[in-house]
Amino acid sequence: xxxxGQFEQVVLTAILALGADAYGxxxxxxxxxxxxxxxxxxxxxxxxxxxxxxxxxxxxxxxEPTPERGGRSRRHYRxxxxxxxxxxxxxxxxxxxxxxxxxxxxxGAWKQPR
Amino acid sequence: MEAAxxxxxxxxxxxxxxxxxxxxxxxxxxxxxxxxRGAYLREIIKTAPFVIVSxxxxxxxxxxxxxxxxLIFWFFPGWVVALALPVLLLRxxxxxxxxxxxxxxxxxxxxxxxxxxxxxxxxxxxxxxxxALALLSGPFSLLLCGLRTGLIISMDRCEANLPDSMALAExxxxxxxxxxxxxxxxxxxxVALGLGALCWPRLIEAPLGIALGAVFxxxxxxxxxxxxxxxxxxxxxxxxxxxxxxxxxxxxxxxxRFLCWLxxxxxxxxxxxxxxxxxVAPPEQTLARALLAVLLCFGAGAINRxxxxxxxxxxxxxDRLSEKPxxxx
Numbered sequence: 426x427x428x429x430g431q432f433e434q435v436v437l438t439a440i441l442a443l444g445a446d447a448y449g450x451x452x453x454x455x456x457x458x459x460x461x462x463x464x465x466x467x468x469x470x471x472x473x474x475x476x477x478x479x480x481x482x483x484x485x486x487x488x489e490p491t492p493e494r495g496g497r498s499r500r501h502y503r504x505x506x507x508x509x510x511x512x513x514x515x516x517x518x519x520x521x522x523x524x525x526x527x528x529x530x531x532x533g534a535w536k537q538p539r
Numbered sequence: 540m541e542a543a544x545x546x547x548x549x550x551x552x553x554x555x556x557x558x559x560x561x562x563x564x565x566x567x568x569x570x571x572x573x574x575x576r577g578a579y580l581r582e583i584i585k586t587a588p589f590v591i592v593s594x595x596x597x598x599x600x601x602x603x604x605x606x607x608x609x610l611i612f613w614f615f616p617g618w619v620v621a622l623a624l625p626v627l628l629l630r631x632x633x634x635x636x637x638x639x640x641x642x643x644x645x646x647x648x649x650x651x652x653x654x655x656x657x658x659x660x661x662x663x664x665x666x667x668x669x670x671a672l673a674l675l676s677g678p679f680s681l682l683l684c685g686l687r688t689g690l691i692i693s694m695d696r697c698e699a700n701l702p703d704s705m706a707l708a709e710x711x712x713x714x715x716x717x718x719x720x721x722x723x724x725x726x727x728x729x730v731a732l733g734l735g736a737l738c739w740p741r742l743i744e745a746p747l748g749i750a751l752g753a754v755f756x757x758x759x760x761x762x763x764x765x766x767x768x769x770x771x772x773x774x775x776x777x778x779x780x781x782x783x784x785x786x787x788x789x790x791x792x793x794x795x796r797f798l799c800w801l802x803x804x805x806x807x808x809x810x811x812x813x814x815x816x817x818x819v820a821p822p823e824q825t826l827a828r829a830l831l832a833v834l835l836c837f838g839a840g841a842i843n844r845x846x847x848x849x850x851x852x853x854x855x856x857x858d859r860l861s862e863k864p865x866x867x868x
Contacts (some may be wrong), residue, residue, distance in 0.1 A: 433638050439766075446710070448564075448568070449564055449565065449568035450565075450568045450571050450572055453568075465587050465848075466585065466586070466589065467568075467569075467582065467585070467589075468585065468586040468587070468588065468589025468590055469589055471561065471565060471586065471589055471590050471593060472589045472590070472592065472593040475561075475593040475597055476593070476596075478782065479597060479782075481774075481779050481782065481784075484776075484778025484779065484781075484782065485858075486778070486858070486859070486860075486861060487563070487564070487858055487859045490567075491567075493570075493571055494567035494597075495566070495567065495570040496568050497563045497564070497566055497567030497570065498563055498564065498567060499564065499567060499568075500563075500564035503778070505776060505778060505779055507779075508778060
């Protein structure tokens with residue numbers, strides 16, 4: 426399995442955090458929240474979701490149509506086993522980076538620069 | 540009133556920028572988040588390029604695309620291939636998710652037919668092959684559409700037989716049945732294409748016969764390769780299995796569509812090379828050739844379109860298929 430790209434990590438994290446409520450709107454909002462202060466194009470989220478679904482990292486299903494969506498269904502997403510595994514591996518890698526940087530720059534490395 | 544109708548028309552046109560496979564989810568999301576119609580339309584225009592490219596990649600079947608490109612390259616100059624490839628990719632991305640409607644097909648046929656007939660009658664030019672073709676196009680288009688409607692109705696009889704939910708074991712058995720049928724059909728096609736590859740260089744003059752033989756051989760070897768590749772380990776998860784099944788159904792449909800066109804090419808070559816000359820006297824040869832070519836292309840196009848509608852319907856049903864808890868669990 427290829428390593429996850431940075432944006433893929435963010436989208437997978439969003440799906441993990443949202444649980445059963447993960448669909449286009451909520452995923453985009455969560456991704457924007459996780460990527461602050463960057464603005465994220467909605468289309469980029471859809472393209473990444475499609476790509477990760479093709480890789481088997483996530484699965485999707487359609488819900489019942491709702492009136493507030495103009496009678497259209499939601500496409501819900503969930504993390505699959507390979508996605509979970511890839512996300513864990515990414516987290517471990519990030520952890521190693523954090524520890525290395527903290528060791529070199531000290532614990533205050535995470536403070537925002539003035 | 541008119542302005543509102545215009546805005547609705549515009550909205551409908553802009554909504555069509557989103558490929559059908561993603562339309563429902565994406566437009567629903569935008570409808571849910573955008574407060575005004577203007578914001579909704581702006582957001583569609585901003586989102587569409589991402590979704591289109593994503594769907595193009597999703598529907599890309601590289602070997603089939605390369606075979607199509609080889610075929611186009613043989614018959615047309617290189618710039619046509621450069622132009623045709625994006626069009627082919629876009630066509631894949633924008634394929635409809637429903638079956639075609641038999642009534643709409645007939646309605647369109649009537650319109651086309653009577654327009655052709657009317658134009659043929661009112662055009663004041665001397666009677667020549669082109670005019671004769673135009674005059675003939677009226678009743679001829681009705682005949683073609685009769686064929687197409689018949690195809691749609693016959694395809695409608697093939698019910699996409701899928702329940703709302705399935706257990707993992709049921710889905711696995713369902714997919715296994717599909718794969719078995721697929722393997723049997725592909726073996727037959729492989730043999731037929733191999734025979735075609737042997738025959739065309741003898742039946743059709745060089746260099747077209749040789750080129751056609753080469754494309755048939757490449758297609759046959761590709762089917763052989765598909766038959767020999769054993770496939771990956773069977774997924775133990777319902778959603779992954781369903782996803783793979785959808786990919787297999789879609790890939791097969793793309794391949795079949797190409798093969799259908801491939802079988803038309805020798806007919807077109809024969810029409811062009813003078814097969815018609817043996818049957819029809821010289822003045823009507825041009826007309827007869829044109830009619831044969833149109834009939835062949837229309838037949839292949841209609842079969843592909845209706846078959847694709849049925850497959851897309853199956854894919855959208857699979858998309859909505861939910862997992863039923865296993866009885867054994």
